[in-house]
Amino acid sequence: MDVRAVWAVFARNMDIFRRYWLNNLVSNFFEPFLYLLGMGFGMTRYVTGIDGMSYTAFIAPGIVASTAMFAATFESTFGTYVRMVFQKTFDAIIATPVNVEEVAVGELLYGAAKAGIVGIIILAVVELFGFVPQWHASALLVPLVAVVVGLLFSSLGMTAATLVPQIDHFNYYITLFITPMFVFSGIFFPLGGLPNGVQAVAWFTPLMHAVRMSRELVFGQWTHVAADALWLTVVTAALVWPPVVLLRRKLIR
């Protein structure tokens, strides 16, 4: 694997990102912003506070993590599929000295970077609007969580992209997998109140760990940070390789 080749693929996507930065920001960031605004301001009146924080403050770190998840997911499913199948971008690239594995890794790293960028922006917005009155310095590590979440969900999304027979099938992936995770990962309510079975299932979902870790980092609580970091690292490491192998199988026959 040649680092420069990976960089060339990554840089190609970053060029596109820069070219369409407004579109990228609106589509990735407007929705979470609405959640913060609507749910935060709307619910704060009725919810007196969770674990001693305002409702907006409670959901803000989870929204950062889920925004990273969505950014990476859309990029690695629809985005990758369009490049791979409709635009034949990968075909063009692998006719140069860049090989398939380098294309795959460049794509995954781009998904991670994009997740990190939107994570930072949401975090900045949270700060700008004063959604979280009292930060802890460890909140500065949240973008790193966003990057790991980005890599993890890029790997999953790209695996899906190499397996789906047609682009519509991503709807299953997103509706049946991503959205339930978004709802039940502890962003909007503490999972502690749910039945044990649901909590056990939640433990197996990446987003739950990312949400909990982000929240603890923002508020400077370290109860689960190490365990969640380990969980995310191990699972990401395990998930990165399958899409690389699958992309080769899909493109080189």
Next chain:
Amino acid sequence: MGAENAGGQKDPAVWARGLTKRYGEFLAVRGVDFAVRRGECFGVLGPNGAGKSTTMKMIYGRTPPTEGKLRILGMDARADMRRIKARIGVVPQEDNLDPDFTVIQNLLVFGRYFGLPRRTAAERAERLLEFVGLAERREARVEKLSGGMKRRLVIARALINDPELLILDEPTTGLDPQARQLVWSKMRELRSRGVTLLLTTHYMEEAARMCDRLVIMDQGRILAEGSPDQLIEEHAGPWTAEILLPPDRHEEARRLLDTGSRDVAGGRKREAIRGWESAEDRLLVYTMSAEEARAVGERLRHAGLGGAGFFSRPTTLDDLFLRLTGRTLREG
């Protein structure tokens, strides 16, 4: 073979022995042998599904050969693909330009894949846009270009690494005649600069005009190899008598030509007929000269055959293909 691994100037641009590609049960390429010399324009002519594109894909590393030996610029296709790809250019059958980028960006981004320094890529990109006549469309979005312009941009893109060998997979398919002429003139220009061209086509006109040598492929096999003239000379004859005749009378016409009297055409020696083919309502008779072709037509007309239409014309690669496979190129 020259130096085994050096990829020096003396090695042929492409050298294939027993090259085979199998997809499951399907044999797309069945043990072909050919060599492309440095500096020539080499064509692979055949209908769709002949195995042309698969052969190209093996050469530019898109698909691994199942069996056989394949060396490109003196390097082994299985072991040295990255080094090979650094020195070849590929114009694929389908345009795969980056629609999100402008014309110039398409070239610069490609330069990065080859690891070219930014300045080198920028200089070459400007020169290549001049070369393909797109300098004025420099900042245009790719989507705004016509089919012919896109093709030229793909060619410019394939040249960004200054390749020794340019592979063109059906470079003019889908282009209007004017755009096709322009692509051909660019190809001739490249060849005159010493770039080796390897192209596939199912247009016999393209093969006849562009190629120094060519192979005719069908169903994964090479049926014939040589220069266009040589192939026509060898397998048919340079002139064809084409007679419009209902298929049920072809046999009669053949018998007449086979056993016909020497006196009919004014006591001349019988025409040197090199062969014939029946294609629907056309009877094709291959001869060595225009005169002979005309004489064949006259003789048949005297016998009341072929009053409906007769042409004496140069034999084409299409005729040759029909002769070799029993089908026309257009039928595929």
